[in-house]
Amino acid sequence: MKILAIGMNYPSHVKEMNNILSPEPVIFSKPDSALVINNKPFFYPDFSTEIHYETEIVVKIDRLGRRIAPKFAHRYYSEITVGIDFTARDLQRQCKEKGHPWEIAKSFDNSAPIGRMVAKTVFADIQNVNFHLNINGTTVQQGNTKDMIFTVDQIIAHVSKYFFLKIGDLIFTGTPHGVGPVKIGDHLQAYLENELVLDFKIK
Numbered sequence: 103m104k105i106l107a108i109g110m111n112y113p114s115h116v117k118e119m120n121n122i123l124s125p126e127p128v129i130f131s132k133p134d135s136a137l138v139i140n141n142k143p144f145f146y147p148d149f150s151t152e153i154h155y156e157t158e159i160v161v162k163i164d165r166l167g168r169r170i171a172p173k174f175a176h177r178y179y180s181e182i183t184v185g186i187d188f189t190a191r192d193l194q195r196q197c198k199e200k201g202h203p204w205e206i207a208k209s210f211d212n213s214a215p216i217g218r219m220v221a222k223t224v225f226a227d228i229q230n231v232n233f234h235l236n237i238n239g240t241t242v243q244q245g246n247t248k249d250m251i252f253t254v255d256q257i258i259a260h261v262s263k264y265f266f267l268k269i270g271d272l273i274f275t276g277t278p279h280g281v282g283p284v285k286i287g288d289h290l291q292a293y294l295e296n297e298l299v300l301d302f303k304i305k
Contacts (some may be wrong), residue, residue, distance in 0.1 A: 103270045105132040105214055106261050107158075107187060111251050111276025118279045127252045127260045130208055137272075138215035143305045146286050147210060150190035155284055156277035157235040157243045157292060160185035160216050161254055163271040170262040175255035176228075178267065181219035183299050184233050184292040187274055188213040189281075216272065217292055217300030225295075229253055236291045237284070245278030252276075 109128040110116045116123055138144060146153060161179045170178060187208070194207035225231050234244035247254070257275055261267070284290070284304050292300035 103134050103137075103268070103272070104265070105134070105136060105272045105274065106130075106265060107132060107208075107274035108252070108257055108276045111257075112245060112249050112278040113251060114249070114279035115277050115281065118281070123251065127257055129261055129264070130205075132209045132214050135211045136209055136214040138212050138302075141300065141302045142215075143303045144186075144188065144212055144215060144284075144290075145305050146284075147190070149210075150192055152190065152192040153284055154189045154191045154281050155235060155237075155243070155290065156187040156189055156281045157233065157245070158185050158187055158274045158277050159183075159231065159233060159247055159254075161258070161273045161275060162219055163258075163267045163273065164269055165267075166269065167258075167262050167267040170259050170267070172255050172259040175258040178258055179254075180222055182222055182228070182231075182294070183217040183219045184235075184294055185214060185216035185272075185274055186235075186290065186292065186300070187277060188215070188284075191283075214272075214274070215300065215302060217294075220294055220297065220299060232295050234293050236293070237288050239289075242282060243278065243280035245280075247275075249278060250276060
């Protein structure tokens with residue numbers, strides 16, 4: 103199982119991060135040790151003082167695929183959920199300033215909690231799905247997949263040019279604006295439409 107992720111896939115987030123739009127999806131990866139499931143807590147790492155949440159729709163691949171055409175990409179997943187792409191923003195900033203890769207800021211252990219999977223058939227249109235994150239009962243980030251720069255199917259087609267997709271692989275599809283810090287003691291709850299799918303604490 104591998105975790106692939108797309109950066110800068112919502113115009114509002116591109117703007118808030120003072121970045122520029124990319125002509126194609128920006129891909130990075132996380133190791134399987136980044137995955138957190140079953141609402142287990144996230145333990146704040148000792149190497150950062152600025153861990154940020156980035157709330158994203160996550161797609162689970164359920165067929166083997168390579169060089170998938172966009173028109174067939176919908177056949178390669180049947181479930182989605184919400185995940186958090188935890189980012190050590192202070193480390194990311196340092197790496198960018200030095201021109202270094204920033205895997206340590208994005209791909210550290212436990213940096214990818216995901217929620218309970220939901221059948222995509224629940225949704226009339228996968229490109230019109232609302233999702234949001236509450237911290238301590240207050241909504242801090244919300245988005246809709248209609249605002250993606252690259253659709254889910256376009257993302258699957260693109261990443262399959264470079265990576266052989268296997269059953270169980272996860273694809274984080276990008277975050278909208280509203281990213282921000284977490285602290286020890288915070289209670290995070292993520293929703294697909296109005297359905298709670300991820301519920302955990304920062305320890």
